[in-house]
Amino acid sequence: MKKKEKLLTFFLMAFFLVVLSGCFSESGSKRFVEKELPEKQIETSEEVFYYGYQSLLKEEQQVYRQIVAGLEEQEPEIKITPILEDRLVPIFNMVMIDHPEYFWLEGEFQYTTIENSAENTKKVIQMMPVYTIEKEKIAEVKQQIEQQAKEWIDQIDTSADTYEKIKSVYELLIQEVEYDESSSYNQTIQSVFLEKRTVCMGYAKATQYLLNKMGIFCTLVTGTILDDFNSSHAWNLVRIEDNYYYVDTTWGSPGYNEKGDKKGVISYSYLCCSDKILGKTHKANGDITIPPCFDESYHYYRRNGCWYEFYDRDQISEVLKRDIETNCEKTELCFQEKEGYEQAVQDIVEGNRIQEVIQTITTFTPGQKVSWQISYGGKDNLLVILWN
Numbered sequence: 001m002k003k004k005e006k007l008l009t010f011f012l013m014a015f016f017l018v019v020l021s022g023c024f025s026e027s028g029s030k031r032f033v034e035k036e037l038p039e040k041q042i043e044t045s046e047e048v049f050y051y052g053y054q055s056l057l058k059e060e061q062q063v064y065r066q067i068v069a070g071l072e073e074q075e076p077e078i079k080i081t082p083i084l085e086d087r088l089v090p091i092f093n094m095v096m097i098d099h100p101e102y103f104w105l106e107g108e109f110q111y112t113t114i115e116n117s118a119e120n121t122k123k124v125i126q127m128m129p130v131y132t133i134e135k136e137k138i139a140e141v142k143q144q145i146e147q148q149a150k151e152w153i154d155q156i157d158t159s160a161d162t163y164e165k166i167k168s169v170y171e172l173l174i175q176e177v178e179y180d181e182s183s184s185y186n187q188t189i190q191s192v193f194l195e196k197r198t199v200c201m202g203y204a205k206a207t208q209y210l211l212n213k214m215g216i217f218c219t220l221v222t223g224t225i226l227d228d229f230n231s232s233h234a235w236n237l238v239r240i241e242d243n244y245y246y247v248d249t250t251w252g253s254p255g256y257n258e259k260g261d262k263k264g265v266i267s268y269s270y271l272c273c274s275d276k277i278l279g280k281t282h283k284a285n286g287d288i289t290i291p292p293c294f295d296e297s298y299h300y301y302r303r304n305g306c307w308y309e310f311y312d313r314d315q316i317s318e319v320l321k322r323d324i325e326t327n328c329e330k331t332e333l334c335f336q337e338k339e340g341y342e343q344a345v346q347d348i349v350e351g352n353r354i355q356e357v358i359q360t361i362t363t364f365t366p367g368q369k370v371s372w373q374i375s376y377g378g379k380d381n382l383l384v385i386l387w388n
Contacts, residue, residue, distance in 0.1 A: 037079055037124070039065035040072065049212055051219040051237075052094030055288050059083070060091050067095050067127065071102055074135045078127045079114070088125070093287050097220045100205035100212075103145065103188040104133045132185065141190060148193040149210060152176070162216055162240045163298050167271060169210045170249055173203060174266050179255030200250040204234040207249045211238065221246070223284040235282065238272065243295040245272040248282070265330065268300035269380035280379040301334035301382070309336045311343035313353075320348075320357045324370060324387065331385040341381035348383065349374055 039062065053064055063080045070078030083091070088111060096107045108130040113123045133141065156168045176196060180186075183197035191198040192206040204220055211218035217239040225231045235248040248270035270278065275293045284290055301307045308316075316333065323331045333348075335341040347353045358370055371388040 037066050037081060038069045040068040041065070049217050049219065050098045051217075052097040052288060056091065056094055060087060063087075063091050064095055067092060068099070070127070071095070071099075071105070071129060074104065074131060074138060076128060078129065080125050080127060082123055082125065085111075085125075088127070090287065092127075097222075097288065100189055100209040100220065101142075101145075103141065103185070103190040104138050105129050105131050106187040132188070133190075141194070145189060145193040149213065153210060153213060156214070163272065163303075165214055165216060166211065166218075166238055166240070166247065167300070169207055169214075170247060170252060170268075170271050171266060173206055173210075173249050174253045177203065177206070177253075179203075179250065179253050201234045203249040203253070204236050207236050207247060211236075218247075219288070221284050221290065222287065223282060226281055226283055233282065235270070235278075237290060237293075240272070240298055243298075244291045244293045245274065245295070245298055246278045246282075246293055247271055247273075248278070265375075265384070265386065267380075267382070267384075268332075269334070269378070269382050271300045272298040274299070277380060301332060304332075306332040307334050307336065308340060311335065311340040311347070313347065316344065316348075317353065317357050320354060320385075321361060323385075324358065325361060325363060328387060330387060333383045333385075335381040335383075338381060341383065344383050345376055348385070349376060354385070 053061060056064055059081075060083065063083050066080045067078060092107065092109060096102070110128045110130075112126050112128075114126050115123055152172055155172065156165055160168065173192070177192050178197045179199065180197040181199055183191045183195055183199065183202070185191045185195070185202075186197070186199045187201045189202060189206050189209050191202045198206070208218045208220055219237050220234060221237050222232070222234045225233045233250075235246060235250070238245050238247050251270045252267050254265055254267075273293075274296045276296075277299070278293070296302055299307070319333070320331060322328075333344055335344060354372065358364075373386040373388070375384040375386065376382070
């Protein structure tokens with residue numbers, strides 16, 4: 001029996017980090033006695049990854065450090081040195097991009113200006129973040145998150161190379177966490193580590209959080225999906241040796257997709273992929289400068305021998321025959337170009353290629369049956385056959 005299921009996936013709903021909730025000009029109503037503003041010491045090294053911080057100008061980095069110092073203490077009012085008001089949101093965005101561990105806020109804030117009592121021409125900005133969790137509960141929740149993160153990291157082979165560790169985090173989050181738009185706190189890692197239900201922002205922040213803990217460069221990228229809705233979305237940028245790659249954990253999860261008879265099947269199209277692949281469906285919003293991602297040597301399907309430059313009917317027939325005879329769970333066919341993919345769809349999905357291959361198999365016992373389900377239709381040129 002042949003079952004065809006066209007999984008037209010790749011639309012997600014999520015919202016970006018920072019909303020400027022309000023701007024209240026109160027010149028003359030408040031005065032500030034000048035003193036040194038607290039700053040958080042920011043380290044940047046191979047072990048600490050603050051990609052957003054390093055993208056800022058020197059004076060903006062000072063404001064970043066002041067914001068971080070206040071957020072870590074959950075201060076209701078954070079005083080920062082004067083800065084152009086149109087730079088407040090970008091700087092705050094860099095803080096949110098760099099710190100997925102700040103689960104106690106989603107990125108909203110208000111601000112006002114305060115005059116210096118000794119010099120009326122000099123002002124400071126007072127920022128009022130919107131916290132989503134009471135200060136008294138943060139320590140308890142933080143401990144729970146760190147405990148769950150440790151349990152998951154302990155499952156990953158410490159001797160594995162960088163790619164295998166990234167792949168392990170990708171698989172672990174997809175297997176352990178369900179895509180659910182109704183999940184609570186789904187713009188933070190709290191939804192991932194405590195509720196095991198989240199959306200794209202939660203997946204992306206959790207991927208960053210775990211990989212950074214393992215000493216692997218990973219930063220957050222936000223933007224839109226190039227579909228009819230231009231939905232907001234979040235994914236990651238990782239580095240292996242000297243090259244950069246994209247990782248979209250959300251799009252690997254079957255939870256955002258229409259589910260067929262086979263559940264829990266991970267898609268690897270967006271694990272360590274290049275600009276060429278991701279650019280067909282994703283567009284970054286430009287908050288951070290993204291280095292070129294041109295290398296494809298770590299793309300999952302290329303590394304696993306499922307990558308085809310063109311459609312060769314005889315070659316693919318041998319692949320299908322081998323997988324049927326060895327009782328493989330699935331056959332993955334990823335084509336470099338759209339033309340080869342379309343030929344595969346025409347021959348395998350719309351044609352009778354699988355039936356013809358089955359007829360050539362002589363090892364079947366009388367009455368033995370083969371059934372399958374085909375997943376296709378995305379812009380990743382991927383066709384997956386799930387064998388029952």
